[in-house]
Amino acid sequence: MEKIKRLFGIVGAALVVAMTIYACDTDSFLSSPAQGTLSSDVLANEDGVDGNLIAAYSMLDGYGNYGGWGTAASNWTFGSVSSDNAYKGSEPGDQQPIADVEFYNWGTSGVDTYVNDKWSSTYDGINRANATLELLASVDEVTGEDRASIEGEAKFLRAHYHFEAWKMWKNIPYYTEEAEDFRKPNTGNNPIQSILADLNDAIELLPTSQSEAGRVTQWTAKAYKGRVEAYTGDWESALSTLREVEQSGPYALRDNFHQVFSASGGNGSETILAYQASVNDGEPGGANGNYPDRLNFPHSGSPFGCCGFHQPSQNLVNAFKVDGGTGLPLPITDPNNWNSDDDNFAAGDMTPVDPRLDWTVGRDGVPFLDWGEHAPGWIRDRGYSGPYSAKKTVWEQGTDAGSSVGWSSFQLHFQNLHLYRYADALLLLAEAEVEVGSLENARTIVNRIRERAGQAAQGPGTSLDNIEVPIDDPAITWANYQVGTYDTPWTSASEAREAVRVERRLELAMEGHRYFDLRRWGIAQETLNNYLDVEETRREYLTGSDGYQERNNLYPIPSVQRELSEVDGESTLEQNPGW
Incomplete structure (x- = not known):
């Protein structure tokens, strides 16, 4: 891990090929040396190959x-x-x-810029992976297991970045190190087939463990393959792949939920793939410290000072409420009334809740890790976007994880960013078990997740030592934490499916998966329009949304990428439907 962190600063300096461009009106870059980069002659050695690979890893946070x-x-x-x-x-x-x-108004120029940034970052990662493979082919001194691992790591990263693009747009071009022209069409190919081929190669090439934390292994590739199979609805394949990961892999749930998101934890048994964040490492702007997520801290008035984005919704907060008798989620036990509470859910309201609520959401009067109680003044504009703060990406004061350099440096930190964790994989396996009819296996998995959720709750947080306490600790005066298991067998696939989906929402809330889950389940339009119908009565600004339409099932292809892909005046990138 130290080597990976040390080399993050080279971002892009070692790239020797370029297939993705961001602002250029000719294709001369394909035959011209990139300005400010090292030549292939300088890099044609073991250190150069590894440097290229680390440059590919460095794009895992997207920056x-x-x-x-x-x-x-x-x-x-x-x-x-x-x-x-x-x-x-x-x-x-x-x-x-x-x-x-948020309004599903994705045809604006502003959204076009945002999706172009996402396109550019994913294809930059692809480019770096391909640069590694191209350079590796020219360097004979890298041999044996080292050569196989580097090739496997690069192919895994290429698959991951393409999968991120596929999640956004589905209709994407797939680039290998053999591509000679970046103007490839995004139709008439099967990117999932190519992603799985790269993952299969990675499985064959990678070792089962690595000496440096943060590097991917054969098990990373297997778990990721199961993820791709689940996202595409290939349930039989996902079942086989993810069962092997569960039964034979090195992963395990952390002892309690907070440990997954603690800056003191580094990589743990639950980590499948994470960005290895780093600060105060010589990078002058703190860019290795989760740079693209630094807006998502409480605003001025809080210990953090900025910036108050990505605030949890009232709908999400209500979803964490549980039945006082069983400890099961109200969305399951009371599906018609669970979302009826419009009020600020603050400390002292003893409605029973899943303890994961206060590991995920900052609420008034509730301790916020070890930073003191969340307070009204921590919110930038409560009348606009509510009283709650994001919490999972905030580090504990006692870990001293923040950066000393960079804009809004307090929000730059060394807490690793989980891109895929074991609980996510287990819940995908539970989905597969449901879809093939193994309801008891699915129930067992969901109960494992829920049992772990009950191991600790947010404590007083006067120090690192009492952030985590038992859920019935007498020091807890701000909430009534309960979490139960499904003790009665599920009798239908629909019942089991809904329980797994609710569990996935609670476990992975605010981690960037929800929209993609709703879309792949085929319920995005109904769920999100129902959400808006209620939520706009709580947050008036949401009345500006035109609602979710069928075209919102895919993000629009960025206009600049379509222009850059033109051949004889015709774009080789076909726009997604409705845009």
Whole structure:
């Protein structure tokens, strides 16, 4: 991990080929040396190959020293604010393109810029992976297991970045190191087939463990393959792949939920793929410290000072309420009334709640890790986007994880960013079990997740030692934490399916998955329009949304990429339907 962090600063300096461009009106770059980069002659050695590979890893957070907040690998804009989990936050007019994403008004020039930033960052990662493979082919001194691992890591990263693009647009071009022209069409190919081929190669090439934390392994590739199979609805394949990961892989749930998001934890048993964040490492702007996510802290009035984006919705907060008798989610036990509470849900309201609520959401009067109680003054504009703050990406005061350099440096930190974790994989396996009819296996998995949720709650937080306490600790005076398991067998696939989906929302809330889940389940339009019908009565600004339409099932292809792909005046990138 230290080597990976040390080399993050080379971002892009080692690239030797370029297939993706961001602002150019000719294709001469294909035959011209890139300005400010090292030549292939200088890099044609083992260190150069490894440097290229680390440059590919460095794009895992989405930041490549260009673009805006849309590049974030956490997908807080495109996967969370676009869903029923979160509002844009902040105040009116600040980062209007994110408001347009929230409104499903994705045809604006602002959203076009944001999606272009996302396109650029994903294809930059692809380019860096391909640069590694191209350079590796010319360097004979890298041999044996080292050569196989580098090739496997690069192919895994190429698959990951393409999958991120596929989640956004589905109709995408797939680039390998053999591509000679970046102007490839995005139709008439099967990117999922290519993604799976790269993952299969990675599985064959990668070792089962690595000496440096942060590098991917054979198990990373297997777990990721199961993810791709689940997202595409290939349930039989996902079942086989993810069962092997569960039964034979090295992963395990952390002892309690907070440990997954603690800056003191680094990589743990639950980490499948994470961005290895780093600060105070010589990078002058703190860019290795989760740069694209730094807006998502409480605003001035809080210990953080900025910036109040990505605020949890009232709908999400209500979803964490549980039945007082069983400890099961109210969306399951009372599906018609669980979302009826319009009021600020603050400390002292003893409505039973899942303890994951206060690991995910900052609420007034409730301790906020070890930073003191969340207070009304921590919110930038409560009348605009509500009283709640995002919490999972905030580090504990006692870890001293913040950066000392960079704009708004307090929000730059060394807490690793999980891109895929074991609980996510288990819940995908539970979905597969449901879809093939193994309801008891699915129930067992969901109960494992819920049992872990009950291991600790937010404590007084006067120090690192008492952030985590038992859920019935007498020091807890602000909430009534309960979490139960499904003790009665599920009798139908529909019952089981809904329980798994609710569990996935609670476990992964504010991690950028929700929109993509709703879309792949085929319920995005119904769910999100129902959400808006109620939520606009709570947050008046949401009345500006025209609602979710069929075209919102895919993000629009960025206009500049379509222009750059033109051959004889015709774009090789076909726009997604409705845009």
